[in-house]
Amino acid sequence: MINVFGSSNSKEVQAMHIHAINLPRFVIVGDNVLPKIDELLSRLLVREDVLLVRGDGFTKSPASLVKDYVSEMGLPVHEVCVSAPTVDVVSAVECAIKETRSCMVISVGGGKIIDVAKIASHRQGIPFISIPTSAAHDGIASPIASIKDGKTSTSVMAQPPVALLADIQLISGSPRRFIISGCGDIIAKFTAVRDWRLAHRLRGEYYGEYAASLALMSAQLLKRNVDLIARGLEVGVRTIIEALISCGYAMCIAGSSRPCSGSEHLFSHALEKVSKNGSLHGEKCGVGTIMMMYMHGGDWQAIRTVLSKIGAPTTAKQLGVSDEELLEALTIAHTMRPDRYTILGESGISRKAAEDLARITGVID
Numbered sequence: 001m002i003n004v005f006g007s008s009n010s011k012e013v014q015a016m017h018i019h020a021i022n023l024p025r026f027v028i029v030g031d032n033v034l035p036k037i038d039e040l041l042s043r044l045l046v047r048e049d050v051l052l053v054r055g056d057g058f059t060k061s062p063a064s065l066v067k068d069y070v071s072e073m074g075l076p077v078h079e080v081c082v083s084a085p086t087v088d089v090v091s092a093v094e095c096a097i098k099e100t101r102s103c104m105v106i107s108v109g110g111g112k113i114i115d116v117a118k119i120a121s122h123r124q125g126i127p128f129i130s131i132p133t134s135a136a137h138d139g140i141a142s143p144i145a146s147i148k149d150g151k152t153s154t155s156v157m158a159q160p161p162v163a164l165l166a167d168i169q170l171i172s173g174s175p176r177r178f179i180i181s182g183c184g185d186i187i188a189k190f191t192a193v194r195d196w197r198l199a200h201r202l203r204g205e206y207y208g209e210y211a212a213s214l215a216l217m218s219a220q221l222l223k224r225n226v227d228l229i230a231r232g233l234e235v236g237v238r239t240i241i242e243a244l245i246s247c248g249y250a251m252c253i254a255g256s257s258r259p260c261s262g263s264e265h266l267f268s269h270a271l272e273k274v275s276k277n278g279s280l281h282g283e284k285c286g287v288g289t290i291m292m293m294y295m296h297g298g299d300w301q302a303i304r305t306v307l308s309k310i311g312a313p314t315t316a317k318q319l320g321v322s323d324e325e326l327l328e329a330l331t332i333a334h335t336m337r338p339d340r341y342t343i344l345g346e347s348g349i350s351r352k353a354a355e356d357l358a359r360i361t362g363v364i365d
C-alpha cells in the first residue's frame, strides 16, 4: 500500500494517482484574535489536556495569554519551552505529549517553534494549532517542517496545522527583518513554479495547475502591493500573512513543497551550508530568486526592484556573505536535493557561469 501521508518526495511523485489533500480546517486572521482560541478548541471538540509549545523571549507573553484563555475553559494546559528545531528537541516534545496525555498541541512562536510542534504532534498522531508570532517564512500553514540533524537541516513531510490563529498586531510587532524575510520566501514562488513546470515537461513529474496558480498568486499579490508593504503598514503585514498562508495551502494541495521551493531554495540551502552568516531563510531565497529568474530568462530586474523597495537584501554584501561563499553556493546548489529537478539541471552550473550570473544580476560587484 502506498502511504500518501508523510511519504518521501520520490514516493509522492509515484503516489500522485492517490492524491490525498490534508488542509487546515479553521483560519482566523485579524487584530486581537488570541482570545478566539477558546472558540477554536470548542469547534474542534477538544475536551482533554493540551500541550502549549512556546519559545523564549518575544513569544513568552502571547503564550501566557493563550495559556490563560485555555485554562479559563477548564482544560488542563501543560507547557514546554523549546529553542532550536533539532531532533532532540522534537523527541523531548514527543515525550511531553505522551507524559501529559495531551490530545492537542498549540504552538505559539516563530517558524522554528511551529516546526517542532508540527513534527512532534504528527509523530504522536495528534493535531496542532499554529499561532505564529512572526511571518518570516511559509511554514506557518504548510505540512512541511525543517529539522536540524547535526549540522544540516532537512525538510520533512509532517502535517499542516488543524487551525491557525494569525494576530496581525502581534506579528506587526515582531522585528521588521522577519517580515522582510517572509516577503523573500513569497517572491521565491515565481521561480519555484517555473522549476516545477520544467520538471514536469522534462521529467514527467506530477504538476498541479491549481497548487501552482495558488503559489503564483501569492507572489503576484506581494508584487502588486509592494508600496503598501514598503510603508510598513499593518494592511501590508496582513497581505504578507495571507500570502504565506496561501503558500501553505498550495503545498497541502500539491502534497509536497514543489509549488513553493525550487532552485532559489536550493541556493538558499547551499548558502546556509557554506556560510553561517546568520541571514534569514527568506532573505537568501529572495537573492536566489533574482539569479534563478535570470537563469529562466525571466524579468529578474522586476524581482530585484520589489526586494529593494521592501528593504530586502539583493546582494551578497547585504546578505553578509563573501563573493567567494556566494559563488560556491551557486555551484553546489544542485546537489542540495538531487530529487528536485530545477533550472540548475543535474550537473549544476560552472564556476565561470556562476560568476557571470552573479555579476550580471548585480549580486556581486
Ligand SMILES: [Zn+2]
Pocket: 137, 138, 185, 260, 261, 265, 281, 285
Ligand atoms: Zn521557503
